[in-house]
Amino acid sequence: MQLYNTASRARQELVPVRPGKVYMYVCGVTVYDLCHIGHARSALVFDVLVRHLRRKGLDVTMVRNFTDVDDKIINRANSENRDWKEVAETYIRAFHEDMDALGVLRADVEPRATEHMQDIINMCEELIRQGKAYATPSGDVYFRVRSFAQYGKLSHRSLDDMLAGARVVPGEEKQDPMDFALWKAAKPGEPFWESPWGQGRPGWHIECSAMSRPWLPLDIHGGGMDLIFPHHENEIAQTEACCDCELAKLWMHNAFVQINSEKMSKSLGNFKTIRDILASWLPETLRYFLLSKQYRSPVDFTPEGMDDAERALIRVYECLEQTKAGLARAKWKKTALPEDITREWAALGRGFDEAMDDDLNTAMAMGHVFSMVRICNRVLEDKTLKAAEAARDLLTDFQKRMQVVCEELGLFGQEPAAFLAAMRDCRCARLAIDVARVEELLAARAEARAAKDFAASDALRDELKAMHVEVRDTPQGQTWDLLIAVAPGPQGPAPSPHEPS
RNA sequence: GGCGGAAUAGCCAAGUGGUAAGGCAGAGGUCUGCAAAACCUCUAUGCUCCAGUUCGAAUCUGGAUUCCGCCUCCA
Structure with missing residues (x-):
């Protein structure tokens, strides 16, 4: 190298x-x-x-x-x-x-x-x-x-x-x-x-x-x-x-x-x-943040940069979670994957390794990780594709490659669901979210939705949104997460929830 | 004063002579009761500025500007 x-x-x-x-x-x-x-x-x-x-x-x-x-x-x-x-x-x-x-x-x-x-x-x-x-x-x-x-x-x-x-x-x-x-x-x-x-x-x-x-x-x-x-x-x-x-x-x-x-x-x-830092963010967030830049360049520490790192981490872990769920299927079909997907996947090849060999270019190596994530998400969101044997092989290969990434970068190695839960807890604590209250509103909203009372349901969702909570409706029911960041309004940046001292 | 490093989109950040990776944010679309997530498409005719070398420059050379580090303990 x-x-x-x-x-x-x-x-x-x-x-x-x-x-x-x-x-x-x-x-x-x-x-x-x-x-x-x-x-x-x-x-x-x-x-x-x-x-x-x-x-x-x-x-x-x-x-x-x-x-x-x-x-x-x-x-x-x-x-x-x-x-x-x-x-x-x-x-x-x-x-x-x-x-x-x-x-x-x-x-x-x-x-x-x-x-x-x-x-x-x-x-x-x-x-x-x-x-x-x-x-x-x-x-x-x-x-x-x-x-x-x-x-x-x-x-x-x-x-x-x-x-x-x-x-x-x-x-x-x-x-x-x-x-x-x-x-x-x-x-x-x-x-x-x-x-x-x-x-x-x-x-x-x-x-x-x-x-x-x-x-x-x-x-x-x-x-x-x-x-x-x-x-x-x-x-x-x-x-x-x-x-x-x-x-x-x-x-x-x-x-x-x-x-x-x-x-x-x-x-x-x-x-x-x-x-x-660890009082406000997960250790893996700091690790990701510091490794997302090439080691010979100075890096400016900012709360915003840490928030970006959280988002990136969540994106990868959610993909890992979906991959795991996708792979749980019992029956697979012989459908072929589109040629551009297989080609792109193959082209990714040794990219990660080459980036690491090139004076430890962790920033570029992570670019390859996100390219893999994009392809996997693409396969995962298509009902036909995700049932294909070829998709199974690709997703399995993804897990294998991510294991290598984990061994080298010490990132993305946790059980996805557990990590996502820990991340949410961490962010709840930082934003002082009342989790019990969230669950309460969520339960009420589930009821309203069951009754097809969408006006009430949407009102509850707005109330949650005001608490920085975002609801997602999935076939399995509601899930929730925090709004990634409060967008800076015309009156300036949102009050920073970070006061590590 | 001596030595060295850095300037790439709204933000972060790769790129070391062959026509600007990736993430976040933004716009449009698919999906959705409506959303969110995810996916698709788009988003720097240009890489601080000025000259030069070259068929070709963010990348090389010279100069300028700005910022930073070391020369004292420091990761």
């Missing part, structure tokens, strides 16, 4: 270093707070990559680390008067809960910085021995950036350009302003580990170099865009200087989730945690 490589700024074929096996290392989170939807996007992108590669028959080892000792964790612990380990533990648990909810597969290996102290210290020592790092009198260890000639090869910057930037302030003990910390001497009250340089703790970048070391060279190293510099650049310098081995063959970076075209950040106050 083709993947865009940040290092070469071009797409390239993924060729596993060890045939049949793929080793991926993705930078995880620093566990000092709940994950936001940007973390969700990153996790989702690499989750889908893993799923796709596994379906292709590759033996994937997915490694995602936790940074579980860091200034922010210590600060949080201090301000809440808790133990820093407990803070880290709390948010690791929260990470798992949130990611499980979103259907993100657990990584095969989840190394934590605190569990690799000896590896980290060893690496620092090796670098010092090779003259590529140095310890200072106060017990810090710095990487000597000038010792690594290729520094800047990932982010395509030269050291001199970086020095021209005004924000680089030379640390007192640094030999060069660009040198970065591998090991930091502990300040009073901070957690520390014993080391040849005294009590201290690791710098951020070295932990990833130490933890990814068992799998060098990695086939894929991934993370968010913002990690390109300095984090990944520094990882490359440390690993390649120390181990005399390329760190990774391919670098993948996902773009951000934005709010109003701006990066989410705490300082801007436009921060949405996964839990905020």
Whole structure:
């Protein structure tokens, strides 16, 4: 498959270093707070990559680390008067809960910085021995950036350009302003580990170099865009200087989730945690929303976008439900399907797979899903066609293909009726619909219709409509759902039912 | 200042030289007591603007405008 490589700024074929096996290392989170939807996007992108590669028959080892000792964790612990380990533990648990909810597969290996102290210290020592790092009198260890000639090869910057930037302030003990910390001497009250340089703790970048070391060279190293510099650049310098081995063959970076075209950040106050979102929408809605865009483009989070995602999900699941019902038939006829349907179905062929192979083009892959849905609905709505053996075969093929889609995207895999019910409940809660009242009106309307009192029946339907409830009359009786969205009137957008906070 | 990314219909979004996927919304039709859902048809002579290369450009080149990211912790 083709993947865009940040290092070469071009797409390239993924060729596993060890045939049949793929080793991926993705930078995880620093566990000092709940994950936001940007973390969700990153996790989702690499989750889908893993799923796709596994379906292709590759033996994937997915490694995602936790940074579980860091200034922010210590600060949080201090301000809440808790133990820093407990803070880290709390948010690791929260990470798992949130990611499980979103259907993100657990990584095969989840190394934590605190569990690799000896590896980290060893690496620092090796670098010092090779003259590529140095310890200072106060017990810090710095990487000597000038010792690594290729520094800047990932982010395509030269050291001199970086020095021209005004924000680089030379640390007192640094030999060069660009040198970065591998090991930091502990300040009073901070957690520390014993080391040849005294009590201290690791710098951020070295932990990833130490933890990814068992799998060098990695086939894929991934993370968010913002990690390109300095984090990944520094990882490359440390690993390649120390181990005399390329760190990774391919670098993948996902773009951000934005709010109003701006990066989410705490300082801007436009921060949405996964839990905020899941208070108003189903996890699968967030998953669909984030995967409906190509991973290298920024995506703007909006309630409207989430509503669109709901509609799309409902369309697919309703088709899945109808397919299931259609397939329950006992007798089948020999009627042939129209030629254009069979032709279109055949043309769909490997479209989904090809889109996924093309730098994980999930947006296009979903286009193929909707093309299948359209064809199935077409067969399903025609009484003659839906009784044909050929229709049975097509619908069965659809279910089979959707199973593949589910395995790869982690979408559309639930029991359709159950999903639709959960979706309705979710939307009822969001719009504060009184379900008991709805059922009451519905019962009254059924009575009116039975008596052919259409005036009364229509009045009840209007009343329901005012509550955002749409009634459908089917041969099996009434069903109902929520009006998908309240159309923005001339007086502006409808009051938003979404107030996740 | 340095480096990079993005501008495609009312909205979201694919498309990386061969004549604009898909979803939502909208119009008409079929179905329906009337609706809804579903299906069918239609909906960007044009992809921010200006030049250029080419038989052919949303796609390549040069320039302009606007927006965004990184250069400090950050998915």
